Amino acid sequence: MPSFAQSLEKTLHSALGHASERSHEYATLEHLLFALIDDPDAAQVMEACGVDLGDLSDVVRQYLGQEYQSLKTNQKVDPAMTAGFQRVIQRAILHVQSSGKDTVTGANVLVALFSERDSYAVYFLQQQDMSRLDAVSFISHGIGKGGRKIQDRSPKSSEDQPPQAEERADPKNKKDSALDQFTVNLNDKALAGKVDPLIGRGPEVDRTIQILCRRSKNNPLYVGDPGVGKTAIAEGLARKIVEGDVPEVLAEAVIYSLDMGSLLAGTRYRGDFEERLKQVVAELEKMPHAILFIDEIHTVIGAGATSGGAMDASNLLKPALSGGSIRCIGSTTYKEFRNHFEKDRALLRRFQKIDVNEPTIEDTIKILKGLRTAFEEHHKVKYTPDAIKTAVELSARYINDRKLPDKAIDVIDEVGAMQM
Structure with missing residues (x-):
């Protein structure tokens, strides 16, 4: 205490x-x-x-x-x-x-x-x-206020202790924290202004919040085609949390995005991967307001498994998910959902599916208008409403192997890059 x-x-x-x-x-x-x-x-x-x-x-x-x-x-x-x-x-x-x-x-x-x-x-x-x-x-x-950096913050603040004080408060060095090594704090990312605003997706966000507020089976699973904005919903939720635009029960929530690349990197010996994931889960279980986000969660099923055994990351997550000791948000595609989740019914039972459909042309235009400022500042150009409308309509007509809004965003990004 x-x-x-x-x-x-x-x-x-x-x-x-x-x-x-x-x-x-x-x-x-x-x-x-x-x-x-x-x-x-x-x-x-x-x-x-x-x-x-x-x-x-x-x-x-x-x-x-x-x-x-x-x-x-x-x-x-x-x-x-x-x-x-x-x-x-x-x-x-x-x-x-x-x-x-x-x-x-x-x-x-x-x-x-x-x-x-x-x-x-x-x-x-x-x-x-x-x-x-x-x-x-x-x-x-x-x-x-105004984005100015202030160096003389009070060392007494429990959220900003100097390294020496932090090591005294926690005998384990912060650099050795599994969360710091193998996850990305999406709340911090949102505070740093590195998360684009979430335009639309109101029903998906509301459903996510409703599931997270449940007592059991409180793990949302985004299912949708590549490029429709599944990851953006999780990042947008983190932004809503830091802005205080969520129910009180989620006001102190912190979303950690699992970095599977870091988790698997350097796992030369059998058991290294499992040990790392167990450390992440153990630290999350000590934080009552923590939420784990696993992008492309189908990669977890089979991760760490060896030819001689059936142990993988999903089997390590199931006890924590079923016991309610951690909350998890996952994202996957329809193809991978059929190939993996429908075959692992025990894992599927622990998640609540949320369909993330491709936005309409009208919704995509609204999304691009919301993102326009970020691209204009980066490329030092201006996008007219007609240019955005044309980018969406032409990408929807001629780029058939990808989905909105990703392909339309790529078009305006590509056009802006040509002006550099």
Whole structure:
């Protein structure tokens, strides 16, 4: 169980003190925000995100003085934390625990506060043009408001300890972490701006979220032709998570994409592959909010198997999937689904199939319009609406061995490259 930083303990006592000195019966999220303004870790995050702490303090102080008359009591009582206050603290603890750290700071509580979207505390922060994504970007990458890199992040933040502190918190060196060696953190990739926006695919994303929220068999499986955008849905989900555009149950989720190339590379001896995968699964099982994404999951069936035995990666995953200790998103094609999954009914039972169909020409045009800015910045060109429409229509008509939107994206990329 993570412990509270000394500064956070003072902050929580201060929040209760603000309620007590005003004779309020309950300590609310607004009392907590008022105390976080003086917390060194939370204050640093807010300042990096462009918050005027003096102005915020005045607004919250005025709110507590004028709007909380109904909370006043004539009797001398110790204020009780509201349910929202308790949820924020519990959410911060779970997030720190799932990230493998051992100290909860004011910065973690500030991030958790954003999950209470209907509170005045979040409204006051949004008035300062601060979002949850701004806070997470600074804590994880030192990126302040406007994309500027800030070097002097607080070493007390449990999400950004220096290497020495991290090694003390975790006796196993971070470089030896199986997740760091054999997976890619899609949340970090989204925070770094390396994930294109997901255009359309609303039903597929909604179905994915619904499956992930299930108690059992909560493993989505994307099935579709190559090039229709199966991987983009998983990356788009990671982007939605860091932007806070998901249900509360997935607010702290982290998606790790399995790198089969790294997992298989250098496995000279029998058992090397299985040992690596077991390490990945073991680390994921310790993280309650982790989600494993396996692109081209059909390559897992048979991976690691030898001519003398039937052991492969799918047999290593089945116990974890059936026990619900990890959640997994997979993607495969219809051909590979028939050849592999339909033959392995035990593995198929653990997944919920989601058909990812080829988008229509109209939907593909919308997708390309959403991606246009990224290609224009890369190629230093401008794509007119007619050019995008023509690229989609002609690729759909003449490129018959591939699917939309991949082939249309390749066309505008190829045309842009010709202008370099």
